[in-house]
Structure formats: structure tokens, C-alpha cells
Amino acid sequence: MAKLQGLRVAILAAEGFEQAELLEPRKALDQAGARTSVVSPAKGEVQGWKHFDKGEKVRVDVPLEQADSEDFDALMLPGGVANPDQLRTIPRAVEFVRQFFAAGKPVAAICHAPWTLIEADVVRGRSITSWPSLQTDLTNAGAHWVDQEVVTDNGLVTSRKPADIPAFNARMIEEFAQGTHGPGR
Numbered sequence: 001m002a003k004l005q006g007l008r009v010a011i012l013a014a015e016g017f018e019q020a021e022l023l024e025p026r027k028a029l030d031q032a033g034a035r036t037s038v039v040s041p042a043k044g045e046v047q048g049w050k051h052f053d054k055g056e057k058v059r060v061d062v063p064l065e066q067a068d069s070e071d072f073d074a075l076m077l078p079g080g081v082a083n084p085d086q087l088r089t090i091p092r093a094v095e096f097v098r099q100f101f102a103a104g105k106p107v108a109a110i111c112h113a114p115w116t117l118i119e120a121d122v123v124r125g126r127s128i129t130s131w132p133s134l135q136t137d138l139t140n141a142g143a144h145w146v147d148q149e150v151v152t153d154n155g156l157v158t159s160r161k162p163a164d165i166p167a168f169n170a171r172m173i174e175e176f177a178q179g180t181h182g183p184g185r
Helices: 019-031 082-087 091-102 114-119 132-140 162-178
Strands: 008-012 035-040 045-050 053-059 074-077 107-110 150-153 156-159
Touching: 008 019, 008 091, 019 035, 019 045, 019 053, 019 074, 019 107, 019 162, 074 091, 074 162, 082 091, 082 114, 091 107, 091 114, 107 114, 107 162, 114 132, 150 162, 156 162
Parallel strands: 008 035, 008 074, 074 107, 107 156
Antiparallel strands: 045 053, 150 156
């Protein structure tokens, strides 16, 4: 299953990412032939969470300050409450995300990750799903929020929660295999 052979995927994560929402999509991407790299403002390792308990630490492959979106073909954003809440306050992280959309590169975001998309101002006019508590935030940012396990809109794949990961992974791989979708809105 080398559908994504040679594709370079950035996984942007800060402290407090939801463990299953990083590890399971990363495994699916790796099994599909992609080369994944964890990009993070954290140094050395970044701490994951399993709901309200500390989970595994994951090695940081590329420090955020050295990351260049041109080195990647696609972006994956895991959720967790603390992770995107931190990322959206870091101008370098927001700009990194914005660059993928400007280049029309595919992006996948799950659970609370769309908070970072809101800050990057890339959700206006798009159909998106997320953890239910983000519905008002996304609607206020101009997105059309829907309650489905996976939603795709012009190269952007979103899902609601860990239970949606199988559908999220399948659609993410499909969209990433398609490559660029033209400059984002």
C-alpha cells in the first residue's frame, strides 16, 4: 500500500496533543508510504495526552522555527484541547498553516485542531466538522459546520473525535494522494 510513496507530510503538534489523533493517523500515513515529520514549538519531545491523562511523548523531527512549508506536500493537525489552543497563539505556527492553504496543499485536521485553522483565517466559506464545542467558533469564522464523521472541502479533511479516526485516515490518504488543489480561498 504505497499510495503516498515519497509524499512528505508535516504533523504540527504542541504540548497536549490528543495521543490517538497523532499516532493513529501518522501510522496510517507511514503505512501508505508517506514520510511523516513531527513539527513542533517544543524542544526534543512533545507531550501527548489520552483524554485527561498524560500519554506518550513523541520525538520532534523538525523544530517549528526551522520548518518550511515548501519542504512538505501536506499537513496533518491532531487535536487535543491544549495543542491547538497553544498553536493558535504562536504566529509562526499560524503562518506555517496558512502557507499550506496558500499553496493549495492538502490539510487534515481532527477534533479541536480547527482552532488553529480559524486563527490562520482559512475556514471562511468551507464546510468543516470538529469537536462539537468548536461549532460556534467555526460558524463565527465563516465556516459551514456540519456534524459528520469526516468532511472534505477542496483538499481540507476534518473529523470530530477519536472514534472518527478510521474514516479520517481513509479520506486523508485519498486527499493527500490527489496532491495540490489549487490555491486556497
